[in-house]
Amino acid sequence: MASEQPQEDTRTIPLKILVDKQRNKVVFVEATKDFVDTIFSFLSLPLGTIVRLLSNNNDNNNDQQQRRSQSSSFLGNIKNLYKTVQNISNDVWNNPFCRHMLLNPRNPCESLCMNLFLNVDNSEPSRNNAQNGVFVKENGSLFLVSDDLKIVPSSSVTSMQLLMELGYSDLTQIEEVTHNIGKQEILNLLKYTLTSHEPLTNTILGSSSKNKEIPPNQFASTVKVTPCTSDTKKIDVKVIQSKSKKNIVFAETNGDFVDFIFSFLAVPLGSVVNLLGANNFAGCVGNLYKSVENLDSSWCTDSRTVLLNPGVAHQFGCRNQPLNIPEVQPPPITYYYGTGTPKQVFTHRVLWRNYYDTVKAMIEGGVISKSHESIYHAKSLIALDPRSLNGSKEVDMGFVKRAALYCVENDLKVKPHSANSFLLCLKELSLSLDDLEANVISIGEAEALSFLGAFLTSRFTLTSGLKDLLSVPKQESTLLDVPKPESTFFMLI
Numbered sequence: 107m108a109s110e111q112p113q114e115d116t117r118t119i120p121l122k123i124l125v126d127k128q129r130n131k132v133v134f135v136e137a138t139k140d141f142v143d144t145i146f147s148f149l150s151l152p153l154g155t156i157v158r159l160l161s162n163n164n165d166n167n168n169d170q171q172q173r174r175s176q177s178s179s180f181l182g183n184i185k186n187l188y189k190t191v192q193n194i195s196n197d198v199w200n201n202p203f204c205r206h207m208l209l210n211p212r213n214p215c216e217s218l219c220m221n222l223f224l225n226v227d228n229s230e231p232s233r234n235n236a237q238n239g240v241f242v243k244e245n246g247s248l249f250l251v252s253d254d255l256k257i258v259p260s261s262s263v264t265s266m267q268l269l270m271e272l273g274y275s276d277l278t279q280i281e282e283v284t285h286n287i288g289k290q291e292i293l294n295l296l297k298y299t300l301t302s303h304e305p306l307t308n309t310i311l312g313s314s315s316k317n318k319e320i321p322p323n324q325f326a327s328t329v330k331v332t333p334c335t336s337d338t339k340k341i342d343v344k345v346i347q348s349k350s351k352k353n354i355v356f357a358e359t360n361g362d363f364v365d366f367i368f369s370f371l372a373v374p375l376g377s378v379v380n381l382l383g384a385n386n387f388a389g390c391v392g393n394l395y396k397s398v399e400n401l402d403s404s405w406c407t408d409s410r411t412v413l414l415n416p417g418v419a420h421q422f423g424c425r426n427q428p429l430n431i432p433e434v435q436p437p438p439i440t441y442y443y444g445t446g447t448p449k450q451v452f453t454h455r456v457l458w459r460n461y462y463d464t465v466k467a468m469i470e471g472g473v474i475s476k477s478h479e480s481i482y483h484a485k486s487l488i489a490l491d492p493r494s495l496n497g498s499k500e501v502d503m504g505f506v507k508r509a510a511l512y513c514v515e516n517d518l519k520v521k522p523h524s525a526n527s528f529l530l531c532l533k534e535l536s537l538s539l540d541d542l543e544a545n546v547i548s549i550g551e552a553e554a555l556s557f558l559g560a561f562l563t564s565r566f567t568l569t570s571g572l573k574d575l576l577s578v579p580k581q582e583s584t585l586l587d588v589p590k591p592e593s594t595f596f597m598l599i
Contacts, residue, residue, distance in 0.1 A: 447466075
């Protein structure tokens with residue numbers, strides 16, 4: 107990840123836009139592969155990156171659109187989770203870098219996105235090498251992008267079909283305009299893709315259309331998922347429920363469940379859609395995903411399919427991840443550490459010829475190289491997980507400490523557990539002790555999918571995602587038995 111803030115990208119992408127003047131609405135835009143590549147890349151962005159990018163973007167559109175984006179449960183929950191990671195005590199992390207990893211998650215497709223003509227993710231600088239196309243091919247073709255982000259190759263026939271499907275038999279109310287879209291507007295488009303049924307109208311015209319016949323796509327109250335049969339690890343969680351209000355007040359859990367929640371920030375949007383289905387999203391995320399999925403392979407590069415389930419970047423996965431999210435593995439590369447490098451030193455000259463000797467050039471602090479032969483006293487290096495504690499070589503590390511208890515509130519605010527925080531929570535909610543009951547539930551893959559679905563649909567994720575499990579009797583759990591601190595091992599090179 108880049109340590110310095112990159113310079114502002116001033117490049118733009120030209121668009122031809124058909125506008126319905128009466129309804130103040132974008133009908134569709136005609137664009138090159140640069141625009142399609144950029145909006146396809148939305149699916150590669152980790153949720154934490156989306157929050158970071160949108161928080162730094164200035165949206166000058168009207169208040170109605172601002173209120174709509176703020177009312178989105180999905181976007182609101184990601185923001186709340188991001189703020190929790192920002193503000194939680196330093197004591198909960200395995201090391202200080204863990205917080206930084208979650209606030210700046212690595213894009214698993216970063217090597218591809220660096221080649222985009224206009225890359226919205228500023229974690230890494232662009233290579234400006236998009237002449238061959240990244241996700242769609244560069245063959246001079248154009249694409250039609252509807253207001254709700256359905257994307258098809260452009261032709262006279264598809265233009266006519268799209269206009270007829272949208273009910274435009276009379277074209278006198280339509281005008282064509284040109285527009286150059288830049289990075290800030292692309293970020294606005296990202297936000298409205300998550301929150302609106304007409305993101306191009308919101309972004310380009312800076313308004314909502316006058317068409318009230320098509321309501322925004324609403325989330326279902328819960329996302330229905332099919333139980334999976336795979337043998338995954340389960341996480342035990344003790345939940346405290348209000349008998350009178352029929353909701354979960356908070357959960358008392360160890361580091362595994364907190365890591366599971368926090369790891370949502372490292373999961374790309376495309377993997378979330380892959381898990382829950384394209385029809386379970388507000389906004390136009392589902393249409394964008396289906397466009398990537400259904401676009402004929404003759405128009406796409408081989409890289410297109412990775413957007414359908416990008417997975418999490420290497421070393422950003424969750425140790426006991428109950429969801430089937432792949433972790434991208436880097437190509438095997440061996441690095442070597444040495445004390446110096448060979449250096450040619452002039453010794454003498456005979457006639458017209460110079461003679462040199464090879465000597466060892468010492469380098470203070472040593473040197474790292476991919477080549478064993480290019481350094482002296484070479485020793486192979488083992489890459490450690492950046493989340494490891496004091497250089498431990500243990501694999502499958504987590505972000506937060508295991509030997510601790512945490513309080514997770516209904517809106518997924520996380521705090522280190524203490525008697526004071528428990529009492530304060532009860533006072534804030536005006537709950538009495540005799541109104542509470544405790545239950546232990548186990549979260550496997552099917553339950554984790556339901557929980558992730560609730561994260562998309564409800565501001566009260568614990569209740570929406572776990573309440574159906576409370577009626578199922580659970581065996582006695584050892585959840586509250588705090589484990590002994592894990593041993594730490596060191597690798598001597």
